Amino acid sequence: MVAFALLPFLLAAVSPLSSDAAPLSGLTSMAKFKGVPVFPPVNLGLMCEIPMFQNACARVAAKTSVGKQVYTPIGTAQGVADGSGANRFAVKYATHTRWAASTVATKWALPTGAKNASGLPLACPQPSVDPSTYTEDCLSMMLYVPTSLKANSGVPTLLWIHGGSFIAGSATAPGLDGSKLAVATNSIVAVMQYRLGALGFMAPDGTTNLAVKDSIAAMNFLAKVVPSFGGSSSKITLAGQSSGAGMIRALLAAPSASSLFQSAILQSDPIDYGFLNVSTQNALQSSFNTLTGCAASDKACQSSLSVDAILSAQVTLGDNAPSIDASTGSAEPIRPVRDGSLINTPLDLTAPFPPVSKPILLTNVKNEAGPTIFGAFTGILAPSVFGPVCAASLGDARTETIQASPFYPTSNIADTRVPLETLGTDWIWRCPTWSLARSWSGNGGRVFVGMFVTGATYPVNNAIAFCLQPGSVCHQDDIEIVFGTVPNPTPAQAQLTTEMQARYKAFLTTGSPNAAGLSSWTAATTTDVHAHQLGGTPSPSGEIPAGACDPSFWGSAVQYDYQVFGI
Structure with a gap:
């Protein structure tokens, strides 16, 4: 079987935005007035970057937000205004080494490549784009904060996870400027990046779901800093489109992530694919290791690989995936894995559904x-x-049932692309x-x-x-x-x-x-x-009427892919 849908990729669109933000100035020198030493106003932002002052600054952060400069428990956040009633802050939310779990940032830092607060993050490595637009050190996010918000206002935060078939996209993709959405919803809008493709899902030693763990790190980061911007650490809602929605589904299936968000919005999630199972992941992983020429335990070899070599192996793996294991399909062969540790339920019709409570x-x-x-x-x-195209994707049995149904008629249709x-x-x-x-x-x-x-x-x-x-x-x-x-x-x-x-x-x-x-x-x-x-x-x-989405048809008379392959 071959996959039916090849989702379009969200290519990174990184373009500098203008800003009037000035870099932090240093402490001015001490002066005297009538012979008495006078200390000038202290730049609290610089002080908050000194470890001995961070506890005090955390208390100040609960009360202080000055223009485009916000004092957080991990340092000073400097943002820029874009004229829409919101300030924009770019930040690294986590750090990592290649194919290792990410660690939540302990210091506020600009994304790699950003020279000042107006700089935008480089994307995570992905095929078919200019290498100058990406970096492995890519675990960054954009925060969009209404200018009217004060610290500890307790407003919600919406964390957006971008799509791109788990191999493409960025926080700066077209349309993802969260300023207007933040102002309209009176919330903080965060748009995050996560490791893509082989770097996020194909650790040679068999570690799974690194990209999913990046998303967990992002939520932990937000819980730490959003009160300083006016948010509540207990009011985080996840939202995403396409594979971004698929990432959220993985987080809904991860008990260890449950306490980190209160609700979720999933737009256009290709749920039919399901999560990969462990045996499929192992087969893909073995093939990927062969393609790179690095054994699972050879850390030196893995570290010496160029990003270009990793992406080349990733593309070949994606092309070969359906022949390695048909359950991968060709649209999203690299995706979250139901590994039994982080993700322990399929959240579909193949297994008893767990109790749930989140809206x-x-x-x-x-x-x-x-x-x-x-x-x-x-x-x-x-x-x-219609029949041959359908059979090539769904197989003969499902195609026969589909053609016998009233849902996808081809008679009196000038163009079969319409029912397809x-x-x-x-x-x-x-x-x-x-x-x-x-x-x-x-x-x-x-x-x-x-x-x-x-x-x-x-x-x-x-x-x-x-x-x-x-x-x-x-x-x-x-x-x-x-x-x-x-x-x-x-x-x-x-x-x-x-x-x-x-x-x-x-x-x-x-x-x-x-x-x-x-x-x-x-x-x-x-x-x-x-x-x-x-x-x-x-x-x-x-x-919208149910049509073919009646439970007696799709999922029953005609099974989804995740049912056909038992994943």
Whole structure:
């Protein structure tokens, strides 16, 4: 079997932003007034970087926030204003050595490559981008803080985890400026980076889920510093899109991470893939070690590898993954592993679902598979092609059931890409999301499900004609709506941005996306997920019909990949 969806990569977009921030000045010299020594005003920021003063500074941090300079328990944070009512702070949240677990930062430091507070972090190493845009020392984040916030205000923090199939992306990818979202939600918005690809998931000694542990380090860092900016360490909500949402699902399945966040928002999570199992990870790991030429125990060899050599081996591994173990697929062959230590449940239909309590919000876009299908097939496809394409991806048995169903008709269809796109959206994204919602609701958690029928074309989708058509909402087209970063938004886009930010503000504070003046969003149950329509002309019920996502079809009559492969 081959995978159906090849998710577009979020390429790092690192561009300097202007700032009027000045570097910290040193202590001025002592003067005298009428013969008596006079000490000038002390630069508290510099003092707070001296270990003997850090405890005192921590107490001051609870009361003090001066403009773009914030005194935290680990040193002075210097930010820049961007004119939107928020200050931006770039910081290293953790350090690490190659293929070792990350350690939470104990000192406030600018990201690698940043010369001053206006500098942006370099991305984590990834294929097909200019090497000057990335560094291994990449565990950095951006904090966006409303200028009106005072220390210890107790507002929520939203930690955004970017997508990119676990091999690409950055905190500075298009649309991820969190300033407007922070102001609209009266929260701190943090956008983090984590180790990607082989550097985050293929430690030669078999250590698993390093990138997931990076996310845990980021939450521990935020708990330490957000009170100084006006946040509450107990009010952290995770949010992310695509593989970023998949990372959050891994954190929901990690008991040791549970106390670090209160709720989660998962946008366009390709849940169909599931977590890798240990045997699959071991097979991939063995192949990767062979490709690098370094034995599992040969630390010297591993340290001597160039980043280019590691990325080259990673690309080859990704290409070969389906032939090594078919359960990997080709879209996200490198991904979190249910290792039994950090991640101990699949959170799917293959095993008893654990008790849960956190509120979660799950969303999809109308045409998740649009970039995949219309990007791969650039010309019209005849109806006769549906069966072979479907069988090549899902196998004969599942294809037979799909063709016999009423959900993906090909008769009287001029272009078979249309039902193929609907099929891909249901199979990889929408229906497994709805299955997760039913399980979450049935085991103690509150869950809200939605679908974007209005979006804003994400830059990587501009080359795909289908994604530019009126009414199309392709994978990633929800990102700029949520962040409020749509260039020249239409009235419909602006209205949906206002709505989503109001709903996110409510969710961050109450665990529900219902807010005054907005239509009611009903929580999902085990029998009806009540998928709320986001944007467009509301249907009579305001909800999206189940269609093929009825539990008797996907997940039962037609199994998801994670069921087929038992992962």
